[in-house]
Amino acid sequence: xxxxxxxxxxxxxxxxxxxxxxxxxxxxxxxxxxxxxxxxxxxxxxxxxxxxxxxxxxxxxxxxxxxxxxxxxxxxxxxxxxxxxxxxxxxxxxxxxxxxxxxxxxxxxxxxxxxxxxxxxxxxxxxxxxxxxxxxxxxxxxxxxxxxxxxxxxxxxxxxxxxxxxxxxxxxxxxxxxxxxxxxxxxxxxxxxxxxxxxxxxxxxxxxxxxxxxxxxxxxxxxxxxxxxxxxxxxxxxxxxxxxxxxxxxxxxxxxxxxxxxxxxxxxxxxxxxxxxxxxxxxxxxxxxxxxxxxxxx
Amino acid sequence: xxxxxxxxxxxxxxxxxxxxxxxxxxxxxxxxxxxxxxxxxxxxxxxxxxxxxxxxxxxxxxxxxxxxxxxxxxxxxxxxxxxxxxxxxxxxxxxxxxxxxxxxxxxxxxxxxxxxxxxxxxxxxxxxxxxxxxxxxxxxxxxxxxxxxxxxxxxxxxxxxxxxxxxxxxxxxxxxxxxxxxxxxxx
Numbered sequence: 001x002x003x004x005x006x007x008x009x010x011x012x013x014x015x016x017x018x019x020x021x022x023x024x025x026x027x028x029x030x031x032x033x034x035x036x037x038x039x040x041x042x043x044x045x046x047x048x049x050x051x052x053x054x055x056x057x058x059x060x061x062x063x064x065x066x067x068x069x070x071x072x073x074x075x076x077x078x079x080x081x082x083x084x085x086x087x088x089x090x091x092x093x094x095x096x097x098x099x100x101x102x103x104x105x106x107x108x109x110x111x112x113x114x115x116x117x118x119x120x121x122x123x124x125x126x127x128x129x130x131x132x133x134x135x136x137x138x139x140x141x142x143x144x145x146x147x148x149x150x151x152x153x154x155x156x157x158x159x160x161x162x163x164x165x166x167x168x169x170x171x172x173x174x175x176x177x178x179x180x181x182x183x184x185x186x187x188x189x190x191x192x193x194x195x196x197x198x199x200x201x202x203x204x205x206x207x208x209x210x211x212x213x214x215x216x217x218x219x220x221x222x223x224x225x226x227x228x229x230x231x232x233x234x235x236x237x238x239x240x241x242x243x244x245x246x247x248x249x250x251x252x253x254x255x256x257x258x259x260x261x262x263x264x265x266x267x268x269x270x271x272x273x274x275x276x277x278x279x280x281x282x283x284x285x286x287x288x289x290x291x292x293x294x295x296x297x298x
Numbered sequence: 299x300x301x302x303x304x305x306x307x308x309x310x311x312x313x314x315x316x317x318x319x320x321x322x323x324x325x326x327x328x329x330x331x332x333x334x335x336x337x338x339x340x341x342x343x344x345x346x347x348x349x350x351x352x353x354x355x356x357x358x359x360x361x362x363x364x365x366x367x368x369x370x371x372x373x374x375x376x377x378x379x380x381x382x383x384x385x386x387x388x389x390x391x392x393x394x395x396x397x398x399x400x401x402x403x404x405x406x407x408x409x410x411x412x413x414x415x416x417x418x419x420x421x422x423x424x425x426x427x428x429x430x431x432x433x434x435x436x437x438x439x440x441x442x443x444x445x446x447x448x449x450x451x452x453x454x455x456x457x458x459x460x461x462x463x464x465x466x467x468x469x470x471x472x473x474x475x476x477x478x479x480x481x482x483x484x485x
Contacts, residue, residue: 022407024373025377026400028375028377028378029400032393032394032395032398032399034393036391036392036394039391040439046385049392050386061344064344136343137343138388139343139346139348139352139353140342140343141388142351142452143389143444144349144351146347186349188444210447210451211348261349265349266346266349
């Protein structure tokens with residue numbers, strides 16, 4: 001294609017138009033830079049705008065999420081058909097094992113209830129605030145956020161954990177009118193206190209952006225983790241209820257491990273928003289003031 | 299003219315005859331590039347929910363394609379509104395796309411002035427280079443705002459962006475034909 005003539009003729013007006021066009025472009029870039037500095041300095045600065053945008057686009061995104069769930073279902077059906085024989089045999093074996101485990105667990109649950117009664121602990125599993133869909137995710141950025149189709153009007157508040165039947169997905173970061181923004185556990189900013197499911201080896205799970213999580217042990221020493229260990233939330237910090245599964249150890253590192261996420265948000269249709277587990281515990285401990293210390297002394 | 303000869307007339311001719319005395323709709327001709335970039339920023343995010351960044355930045359790639367195909371169609375300042383819209387949904391810190399899209403438009407204009415005669419291969423590789431820079435800078439901005447991702451995370455996205463770019467260009471050239479179809483009657 002022949003290039004168009006880029007010279008804007010001898011008309012003064014046309015030359016000015018081109019000049020001011022470029023000026024506007026450069027000013028636009030500078031404005032963008034300024035806004036970027038503001039949002040780096042305070043990441044929540046434009047949450048209101050984002051909330052309005054995701055509220056406005058919720059109907060479209062909600063429709064797409066229904067279609068997405070269906071298409072994932074089709075893909076699973078096809079792959080299931082291909083692996084039918086071997087899967088059938090494996091599942092039969094696993095079912096037999098699971099039945100035995102179930103009886104054991106029932107017995108343990110009974111014992112657990114009895115022991116709790118002895119300790120006079122009255123703690124039931126809380127009902128989820130709402131069960132809803134993930135309607136979009138930041139799949140083109142290195143930050144891992146998702147949008148939830150429930151917001152202020154549904155009783156969602158900042159900090160609530162979000163989970164699927166498979167395990168923890170993230171926590172609510174910003175709340176809009178009818179949508180809210182979720183910080184996924186795979187985002188590098190997300191740090192979840194976890195422990196090994198079988199015993200109490202404590203660690204932190206930090207997101208690694210690529211769909212896995214980095215496990216950092218709290219107690220240094222010989223790495224006790226093994227490939228295949230299941231990790232659950234420990235409840236310290238008070239945000240996440242203890243015992244929510246999060247990942248399986250896949251690769252060991254020197255000071256911990258890299259774990260595979262249990263609940264892939266890509267194949268999750270419905271998620272539950274749970275209330276903050278123990279809001280008192282998530283508050284920072286107050287330093288006692290001199291006056292308080294003074295009055296406490298005899 | 300007898301009816302038989304009318305039937306044997308090529309379809310394209312009949313289509314062309316309907317174009318007489320008509321002009322393209324100005325709304326479509328001016329608005330379609332904007333609309334296609336906005337949708338390119340938004341639609342991919344609701345189609346796939348991924349645990350990792352895998353989607354190429356379709357909105358940005360459409361902007362590059364439009365600027366390469368029709369250099370003067372979108373104004374130089376169009377990076378501001380389009381980038382702002384992208385920032386609202388992309389998860390990047392707000393302002394990141396406004397800055398980078400504006401810079402990319404200015405850079406493309408410099409390339410356009412320096413190499414006015416280009417073929418598609420050159421456009422493809424220039425875009426690939428710009429997308430590389432765009433994603434790397436975007437990662438740096440995201441990390442500054444609280445992330446902590448390493449560069450290798452971008453590799454799948456870079457490959458997909460490189461491979462998908464010709465398709466995006468094809469889509470853009472198709473839309474360019476669509477926007478110039480004369481549909482508004484002059485009478």
